[in-house]
Amino acid sequence: MGKAKEMKFVADSMLGKLAKWLRVLGHDTHYQRYYSAGTINQLVDEGRYLLSRHRETAKQYNNVLLLHSNNVGDQLAELKELVDLASARSKWFTRCLICNDLLENVQLNKAQENVPEYVFYHNASGIRHCPSCARYYWPGSHRKNMVRQLEKWGFTPFQVLKDPSGNGTPLPA
Numbered sequence: 001m002g003k004a005k006e007m008k009f010v011a012d013s014m015l016g017k018l019a020k021w022l023r024v025l026g027h028d029t030h031y032q033r034y035y036s037a038g039t040i041n042q043l044v045d046e047g048r049y050l051l052s053r054h055r056e057t058a059k060q061y062n063n064v065l066l067l068h069s070n071n072v073g074d075q076l077a078e079l080k081e082l083v084d085l086a087s088a089r090s091k092w093f094t095r096c097l098i099c100n101d102l103l104e105n106v107q108l109n110k111a112q113e114n115v116p117e118y119v120f121y122h123n124a125s126g127i128r129h130c131p132s133c134a135r136y137y138w139p140g141s142h143r144k145n146m147v148r149q150l151e152k153w154g155f156t157p158f159q160v161l162k163d164p165s166g167n168g169t170p171l172p173a
């Protein structure tokens with residue numbers, strides 16, 4: 001399996017939780033609760049890797065990553081062994097968790113109308129918006145919990161610190 005930075009995925013209908021967490025990490029992950037005939041084929045043909053726990057399903061496709069675990073943390077661990085999952089924290093929380101679209105910056109007056117007042121006054125610059133479903137996202141306790149969960153699963157984003165020799169020394173953040 002070649003490793004590529006910007007792999008796109010399609011998660012089968014049993015892997016909704018995994019799809020959500022891949023979106024948290026910033027990976028383009030298509031997911032539906034139900035796929036009509038041919039849909040997955042089409043998505044795989046477009047260059048997405050199918051994620052599946054079904055050996056029989058997996059056999060039908062070329063670009064497939066077969067997972068075994070039932071638990072989403074373990075599934076992510078399996079996937080990390082197979083492909084490069086985003087360790088760059090700048091990628092985290094850049095996608096809508098519901099529809100997979102990239103989040104966009106918002107105009108401040110729009111944000112003010114659509115988020116709680118305390119968020120606006122403490123975190124206005126961190127507010128993002130999904131162009132598809134119009135949900136608003138911002139840094140807060142919910143996000144902190146997700147970061148903690150990712151760290152428990154071994155997602156330790158690397159920070160490059162400058163040392164006197166001028167070479168970056170990667171240290172766990």
Ligand SMILES: [Zn+2]
Binds near residue numbers: 097130134135
């Ligand atoms: Zn959305």
